[in-house]
Amino acid sequence: MDRNVCIIAGGMSKWGVRDGSQRDFFQEAAKACYEDNPQLNPKDIDGLLVASAYTERTSYQTHLAPLVAEYVGIRPKNICARVELLCASGSSAIILAFALIKSGQADIVMVAGGEKLYTPQKWEVFYSELASVDHDWDGTQGLGLPPPVFAMVAKQHMKQFGTKKEHLGTISVKNRRNSAKNPKAQFQTPVTMEEVMSGRMIVEPLTLYDCCPITDGAAAVILAAEEKAKDLTDKPLVYLRGTGQASVNNMSANMPDWTTWEALKIAAAQAYKKSKVEPKDIDVAMTHDCFTISEIIEMEDLGFCEKGEGGPFVGDGGNDLGGKIPTNTDGGLLGCGHPFGGTGIRQAIEVMKQLRGDAVQQVPNATIGLTHNLSGFIAAHTVLVYGREVA
Amino acid sequence: MTTPGISILQGKYMVTMDLFPQESKEFNQMYPFFDYLKEGRFTTTRCKDCGAEPFPPRLLCPECYATNMEWIDWPTTGTVIDVTEEVVGVPLGFGKPPLIHALIDLQGKRTFFVRIINCQQGELKSGDTVKLAVFDIDPVPQEQGREVVEMPRVFYAFEPAK
Ligand SMILES: [Zn+2]
Numbered sequence: 001m002d003r004n005v006c007i008i009a010g011g012m013s014k015w016g017v018r019d020g021s022q023r024d025f026f027q028e029a030a031k032a033c034y035e036d037n038p039q040l041n042p043k044d045i046d047g048l049l050v051a052s053a054y055t056e057r058t059s060y061q062t063h064l065a066p067l068v069a070e071y072v073g074i075r076p077k078n079i080c081a082r083v084e085l086l087c088a089s090g091s092s093a094i095i096l097a098f099a100l101i102k103s104g105q106a107d108i109v110m111v112a113g114g115e116k117l118y119t120p121q122k123w124e125v126f127y128s129e130l131a132s133v134d135h136d137w138d139g140t141q142g143l144g145l146p147p148p149v150f151a152m153v154a155k156q157h158m159k160q161f162g163t164k165k166e167h168l169g170t171i172s173v174k175n176r177r178n179s180a181k182n183p184k185a186q187f188q189t190p191v192t193m194e195e196v197m198s199g200r201m202i203v204e205p206l207t208l209y210d211c212c213p214i215t216d217g218a219a220a221v222i223l224a225a226e227e228k229a230k231d232l233t234d235k236p237l238v239y240l241r242g243t244g245q246a247s248v249n250n251m252s253a254n255m256p257d258w259t260t261w262e263a264l265k266i267a268a269a270q271a272y273k274k275s276k277v278e279p280k281d282i283d284v285a286m287t288h289d290c291f292t293i294s295e296i297i298e299m300e301d302l303g304f305c306e307k308g309e310g311g312p313f314v315g316d317g318g319n320d321l322g323g324k325i326p327t328n329t330d331g332g333l334l335g336c337g338h339p340f341g342g343t344g345i346r347q348a349i350e351v352m353k354q355l356r357g358d359a360v361q362q363v364p365n366a367t368i369g370l371t372h373n374l375s376g377f378i379a380a381h382t383v384l385v386y387g388r389e390v391a
Numbered sequence: 392m393t394t395p396g397i398s399i400l401q402g403k404y405m406v407t408m409d410l411f412p413q414e415s416k417e418f419n420q421m422y423p424f425f426d427y428l429k430e431g432r433f434t435t436t437r438c439k440d441c442g443a444e445p446f447p448p449r450l451l452c453p454e455c456y457a458t459n460m461e462w463i464d465w466p467t468t469g470t471v472i473d474v475t476e477e478v479v480g481v482p483l484g485f486g487k488p489p490l491i492h493a494l495i496d497l498q499g500k501r502t503f504f505v506r507i508i509n510c511q512q513g514e515l516k517s518g519d520t521v522k523l524a525v526f527d528i529d530p531v532p533q534e535q536g537r538e539v540v541e542m543p544r545v546f547y548a549f550e551p552a553k
Contacts, residue, residue, distance in 0.1 A: 126482045127408070136412035137447050140546055141492070141506040142477075142485040148492045151475045152504065159473075203477040253446050253501040258494075 004390045005101045005240045006229035008222050009037035010349035013114070015217035015337045016186040022052070022059040022116035023071050025218035029112060029342075030072035033220040040108075040222065040232050042072070047079040047106035049097050051089035051113030051341035055082070057128040059116050068112055072220075078106035086132055087290065088245075088373035088382040089113055090219070090344025095243045095384065097223045107225050108232075111348075113341035114218025125214060133377045134251045143252065147211055149377060150291040151203035157259045157293060158205065160308065165205055167311035168292035169196040172209040174320050175289060175328050179335020181360050186215050186337030210292045215337030219345035221352070226390075238355045240384065241277070241368075241391040244270025247380040255378065264301040264374065264381040271370075272303075275385035279303030282385070283366040284354045285325055286347035288374045289332040295319070298372055299327070302383070321361060329354065329361045344382065347371035351386050404532050410484045411528050415542045418533075421448050423462055428545050433467045433523050436460040446501055467523035468552060469495035472502065474515045495521055495549065506548040515551055524550040 011032025013025045034042055050065040061067065065080045079100055083093040090113035097109040117125050130144030143149060157163045173193055179185035191209055199207035229237055244267035249255050256262045272278060279302060287302065289295040296310035304325045305313035313319065319327040330336060330350040333343060351369035353359040367389070373382040385391075406413065414425040427434045437444045438452035439459040446465075451458055476489040491507040493515060507515060508524055515521070526548070530541040 123483050126480070127410075127484070130410060130482065134447070138504075140411055141504070141548065142482060142490050143492070143504065143506075145480055145482055147480060148475045148477050148490070149504070151477075152473060152492070152494055155473050155475070200479065202479045203475050251447060252504040255502075 003102050003104065004226035005098050005223055006226055006237050007240060007348060007352045007386065008224050008229050008233045009033050009040060010219070010221040010345070010352050011036045012184050012219035012342065012346055012349060013217045014184055015215050015339060015342070017118055018216035020116070020216070022055065022061070022114065023067065025114045025116065025216060026068045026112055027071055029114060029218035029220040033110070033222060037222065037233055039234070042074050045074045045108050045110050045222065046077050047097065047100060047109035048074060048076045049079065049093040049109060049111045050082045051084070051093040051111065051345065052082060052115055053084050053086045053089050053340040054115050054117060054128060057131065058119055058125055072112070074110065079109065085380060085382070086375040087288065087338065087340050088344055088375040088380060089341040091347065091371060091373045091382045091384055092245065092344070094221070094223070094240070094344060094348055095245060095382070098240050098243065101223055101225050107228050109223050110220055111223065111345060112218060112220040113345045115339040115341055116216050117214050117339060118216055138252050138377055143377070146290065147203045147206055149252070150293055151206045153258050153297070153378070154205050154291070154293040157297065160259055161311065163296065163311035165197065166193070167296060167315045168205070168210055169193050170314050171289060171292040171295045172196045172334060175332040175334040176209070178329055178361060179331025182330045182336065185331045185335050186213060187331070187335050206291060209334070212290050212333035212338045215339045217337065217339040217342055219342040219349060221345055221348050236356050236388060238352050239387050239390050241387045242271050242274030243384045244268060244274070245380065245382045246270070250376065250379045252377050259297065260307065261297060261301050261374070261378060261381065263379070264298065264372070267381040267383045268302050271383035271385050274391065275387070276391045277368055277385060277387075281368050282325060282370045283368050284329060284351065284363045285327045285370045285372070286330070286332065286350055287327055287372040289328055289334050290338065290374070292334070294374065295327065295332070299325070302370070302372065321363065326363045329359060329363065344371065344373050347373070348384070348386075355386055355388050406531065409531070411544060411546055413531065414544045415531070415533060420450060424448050425545060427462065428525050428547055431467070431523065431525060433465050433547070434462050435465055437463045444500070465500050466498040468520055469497040469503065469549065471495055471515060471517055471519045471521060473517055474507070476512055491515065493521060493549070507550060508548045509550040520552040521549040522552040524548050
């Protein structure tokens with residue numbers, strides 16, 4: 001059995017510095033997801049995958065999936081488990097749900113992801129981030145929080161390719177302008193290039209608006225086998241066409257190249273091949289803008305522009321609305337925030353809306369969309385391709 | 392000082408919140424790395440079968456899958472490729488800002504992104520030489536029979552070679 005798989009519903013809680021607990025946000029996300037598709041009876045969901053990275057740290061809770069199932073009112077009978085790949089936990093869970101449905105192991109799977117990251121005293125979440133990299137060898141060098149890593153990436157990219165601080169600024173301005181139109185996003189106000197360029201120094205050359213924030217929140221989507229999906233939604237069907245996920249190193253000392261992300265190129269090649277598309281076929285993309293420099297390198301390594309030309313490409317509006325590849329139309333990580341397990345799912349929701357034609361900032365006639373996550377010390381990359389038609 | 396709400400943990404050392412790895416042989420088979428570090432040596436494991444020198448040190452050769460590893464010395468000085476200085480957001484345990492890191496070329500073995508200590512902001516430049524710096528870290532109280540013994544520990548960063 002090899003079935004086609006559709007994404008038939010999606011919703012998220014309000015993201016930001018939130019009042020509430022992890023379990024509160026999962027309920028809010030499920031409610032928004034159910035409201036997105038009233039034709040679906042949640043009792044028919046036969047699988048649940050939960051994506052959360054810091055649940056043991058900042059919520060002191062393992063065995064999270066049955067807890068979420070209980071709280072959101074579903075009784076999975078084919079799969080009920082958690083998936084963790086830090087910042088790519090959500091998209092990893094979508095890949096697994098896709099495989100389960102494609103193979104006939106499950107018919108209708110909810111993928112829910114989120115985090116309560118803010119603790120009553122903030123030092124605790126920063127301290128816990130030392131577990132995000134190789135704790136013993138990189139965390140001990142003070143590299144848990146990512147700004148120094150991406151500052152080094154930016155410095156090397158600037159040195160090798162002449163990328164400018166203004167190019168980084170273009171990404172902040174674009175994604176904050178987009179998030180200001182997304183009521184669920186953490187940041188509801190746009191920023192100007194002047195504000196961005198005079199932002200508070202974090203790690204040179206990265207200033208405040210180059211860095212995504214720490215965020216509470218959750219998101220959920222529902223995937224279904226095509227034959228079920230046809231009965232469960234009147235909206236245009238959106239298919240998951242193909243995926244790729246690659247890791248070539250974990251510890252920083254084994255990183256093959258700081259400015260060309262080898263694992264991203266491998267994951268993208270896999271996703272394009274399985275989806276039977278090329279970079280030029282992609283109409284809209286959600287890429288992992290944890291830092292402004294990340295989105296620039298992603299444009300290059302996903303094949304949307306030539307290597308080294310990411311700076312001028314974004315500077316000329318190449319990845320803005322109306323450009324060659326509109327990117328992070330919902331605000332991305334820089335605008336929406338980044339509750340680790342939720343991010344890949346937020347990206348899926350925005351691509352689903354773009355392909356259905358009901359996005360807030362709609363890309364005209366979008367038929368193929370892409371999502372990308374990076375995770376850890378730029379150690380793993382995840383690429384998914386969605387389309388209005390099957391591959 | 393009392394800790395409201397979790398008074399039962401008063402005086403307890405929480406290894407699950409430890410910044411540094413466990414270095415005793417009971418909790419880490421790579422303990423020789425830390426013993427050598429105490430002698431000022433920076434080491435890793437070499438595969439006797441295929442000659443690979445993986446870092447971090449390990450039991451299993453990632454190239455030929457042998458478990459026939461030996462300890463070897465690596466250089467303790469490297470050349471700075473580039474420097475970053477974190478002025479905001481330095482995590483607990485890493486002192487006052489700036490937290491300085493450098494990407495260093497360890498004489499062709501690897502490029503390491505490491506913490507630089509004993510260094511002023513603006514001091515370190517590309518092309519400079521840095522050397523291994525070993526320092527004491529908090530010991531871990533560990534049960535040995537009915538006793539609790541403090542296990543001493545060290546860790547490393549690099550510092551400007553003056
Ligand atoms: Zn070997």
